[in-house]
Amino acid sequence: MMRHVLMTAAGFCLAFPAFxxxxxxxxxxxxxxxxTALVAAQAxxxxxxxxxxxxxxxxxxxxxxxxxxxxxxxxxxHTVDVATNKAWTAASFRTSTLELATESQAGKPMSGIRSTxxxxxxxxxxxxxxxxxxxxxxxxxxxxxxxxxxxxAKAGIKAIADKIEF
Numbered sequence: 184m185m186r187h188v189l190m191t192a193a194g195f196c197l198a199f200p201a202f203x204x205x206x207x208x209x210x211x212x213x214x215x216x217x218x219t220a221l222v223a224a225q226a227x228x229x230x231x232x233x234x235x236x237x238x239x240x241x242x243x244x245x246x247x248x249x250x251x252x253x254x255x256x257x258x259x260x261h262t263v264d265v266a267t268n269k270a271w272t273a274a275s276f277r278t279s280t281l282e283l284a285t286e287s288q289a290g291k292p293m294s295g296i297r298s299t300x301x302x303x304x305x306x307x308x309x310x311x312x313x314x315x316x317x318x319x320x321x322x323x324x325x326x327x328x329x330x331x332x333x334x335x336a337k338a339g340i341k342a343i344a345d346k347i348e349f
Contacts (some may be wrong), residue, residue, distance in 0.1 A: 187297065188344075189217075191335070199304055201292055205289055208305040209266060212233045212245065212316070213316045213318065214244050214245070214318060214319070215242070215244070215250060215311070215318045215319060215343075215347070216289075217250055217251065219343050219346055219347070220242040220251040220319075222343050222346075223242055223251075223311070223321055223339040223340060223342055223343045224240040224241070224242050224251045224252070224253045224339060225253065225339075225342075226322070226338055226339045226341070226342030226343075227240045227321060227323050227335045227336055227338055227339030227342075228240050228335075228339075229338075230334070230338035230339070231323065231325070231326050231331075231332075231335040232255065234277075234326070234331070234335075236325060236326040236327065236331065236335070237255040237256070237257040237258040237259075237325055238254075238255055238258050238262060238266070238322065238325030238326055238332070238335065239244075239252065239253065239254040239255070239259075239262030239265070239266040239267075239323070239324050239325055240252070240253045240254075240264055240266055240322070240323050240335075240336075240339065241260045241266040241269070241270040241321070241322045241349050242270060242311070242319060242320070242321050242322075243267070243269040243270040243271055243274050243319045243321075243322070244318070244319040245274055245317050245318060245319045246274070246319075246337050247270075247271040247274045247275050247319075247320075249264070249270075249272050249313075250266055250319070252266070252267065255325070258324075258325045259325060261324070262271050262324040262325045265303065265322075265324035265325075266307070266322040266323055266324035266325075267321070267322060268301045268302075268303045268322070269303050269305070269307045269308030269309075269321070269322030269324060269332070270308050270319070270320040270321055270322030271301050271308075271320070272301065272302050272303050272304070272320075272322075273308035273309055273310050273320035273321075273322065274310065274317075274319050274320035275301075275302075276296070276302075277310055277311065277317060279306075279308060279309050279310060279333070280303060280304060280305060280306055280307055280308030280309075280322075280329070280333075281305075281306035281307075281308075281309075281329060281330070281333050282340060283296070283302075283304045284304040284305050284306060284329065296308075305329045305332075305333055306328070306329025306330050306333040307322055307323045307324055307326075307329050307332025307333050307335075308320055308322040308323075308336065308338055309321055309322075309336040309337055309340060311340055311343075311347070312347075313344065313347030313348045314347060316347075318347060321336045321340060322336065322340045323335045323336045323339075328338045
């Protein structure tokens with residue numbers, strides 16, 4: 184009789200695969216520690232300083248919440264909001280702001296996203312990814328142009344790459 188019950192249960196699971204693999208009720212995410220986020224921000228700032236640029240650097244988690252913000256002593260007041268919003272944009276859209284700058288130009292299919300509050304389509308916001316996980320993003324503001332901000336942000340990620348690749 185037990186065998187009959189087991190065979191019936193197995194047949195039921197084969198007939199109704201949705202019941203056989205119930206999705207998990209929870210999930211886990213990986214986040215950067217504050218110390219790792221700080222290392223990334225410091226490295227990005229150091230890369231910009233080496234080129235003579237005074238910048239603000241923000242590191243946000245995958246939800247766009249600020250983990251770390253650093254502003255160099257002569258960085259403009261605007262760098263606080265701009266770096267944070269670049270990081271938020273990259274984290275939110277899971278795309279670099281340099282790429283979004285191109286893809287969201289007037290006349291392109293994604294141009295409407297530019298009206299999203301906080302969205303900044305200018306280089307300097309880069310997604311932080313490693314080991315198949317998205318950890319958040321880093322944003323840099325204050326270098327002369329989005330390309331320079333972007334290069335400094337990438338230097339910040341490079342400084343922590345060995346810690347997030349697994």
